[in-house]
Amino acid sequence: MNERQLMTACFEEERGRLRAVAYRMLGSLSEADDAVQETWLRASRADTGEVANLAAWLTTVVGRVCLNVLRSRQRRDEEPLGAGIPDPVISPESGVDPEHEALLADSVGLALLVVLETLSPAERLAFVLHDMFAVPFEEIAPLLDRSPAAARQLASRARRRVRGQAPVPDPDPARQRDVVNAFFAAARDGDFDALVSVLDPEVVLRSDGGVARARHTVVFHGAGTVAEQAVTFGRFSPFVRPALVNGTAGVVVVAKDRPLSIMAFTVTDGRIAAIDVIADPERLSRLVPGV
Incomplete structure (x- = not known):
């Protein structure tokens, strides 16, 4: 299997996870799909011969794409009036659709997404990638042009806000x-x-x-x-x-x-x-x- 085939196979295997990252980062289903597509375009043009872990590399690529979207939003919002309500995922009462299972893993309730909307782009990236997808701060730091210690501080600040403002749904x-x-x-x-x-x-x-x-x-x-x-x-x-x-x-x-x-x-x-x-x-x- 050549490099291109390896990338294609890995991307398809990771597509659901990448969409889940993008949804938590952007709170928009359509923008999440766009971010995943942009990730594929970047991946297909990149030289990944020296990449040891393609899945982890793809996660950082989609993170960077989403960070750019968030920063663009921030520039457009000259006078923000407060966090908007993100796109919800609607499923029948009988259970979550299979196509949405990866998207909603880890009980990503709408109240949590609303709080994520109040974070700065850097805080949101650090929190989502580390706390929700276990990406090490050493890999997050270059995306933010900061040190791992600074990335850790951003995630910690975001974590405190989430814990203080996002109620956890009852499990039943x-x-x-x-x-x-x-x-x-x-x-x-x-x-x-x-x-x-x-x-x-x-x-x-x-x-x-x-x-x-x-x-x-x-x-x-x-x-x-x-x-x-x-x-x-x-x-x-x-x-x-x-x-x-x-x-x-x-x-x-x-x-x-x-x-x-x-x-x-x-x-x-x-x-x-x-x-x-x-x-x-x-x-x-x-x-x-x-x-």
């Missing part, structure tokens, strides 16, 4: 679904107290407000405030379809075969700690095809 999907069902039952009945009882006191509700991804997320904090907003969800109860959103209990709201919203719930310790809502029509048509 059935329990998650019970809590989400209780939420919609209370919203349907307009039962404010029942809503508060299923919400974590520090719950966060984020919504794109029906506006494209950009940076226009609307955020509500606290059980009382979120419960007031949730009462408006009651009228959508007949149109709620259970689904898995990034592997956790969520719903797709569909009326007359048209998706109205995606709602992702992070259930922690039996209460809802985060709700992320996407209502932008363009994104919905892409994320919920064939409805």
Whole structure:
């Protein structure tokens, strides 16, 4: 097998992992696919005869591609208005689709991806490659033009922010679904107290407000405030379809075969700690095809 054939075989074997890296780095399914394609173009032109570990080398290449995308985004955002809601991965309630298994390995919930959106490009690269894909800091450092010790500090800073802001979902999907069902039952009945009882006191509700991804997320904090907003969800109860959103209990709201919203719930310790809502029509048509 020649060098080109070896690279092609390795790339195809690693494609799912590379897409998983790109998804965590970029929070966009389409941009992740583009990054994987760009990685292949770079790999196919490179002289890899001296590369001892092609899989590890490909991971650093896709990391560099994603870093460039993040930096380009940062330059375009002259006045950032806060982190947007990343693209969710929608699966049937029966389980995650096989094509999404690699993408969602290690329980990459939407709430975690939202926090990753708040990191600097360098912090995000260091954290994702090291903490999620076990890439040594010695290999991350050259991508950032920094020392391994500096790369380690970036990952540590990102790790503290993730631990402080990204709630960890309960592991039992059935329990998650019970809590989400209780939420919609209370919203349907307009039962404010029942809503508060299923919400974590520090719950966060984020919504794109029906506006494209950009940076226009609307955020509500606290059980009382979120419960007031949730009462408006009651009228959508007949149109709620259970689904898995990034592997956790969520719903797709569909009326007359048209998706109205995606709602992702992070259930922690039996209460809802985060709700992320996407209502932008363009994104919905892409994320919920064939409805």
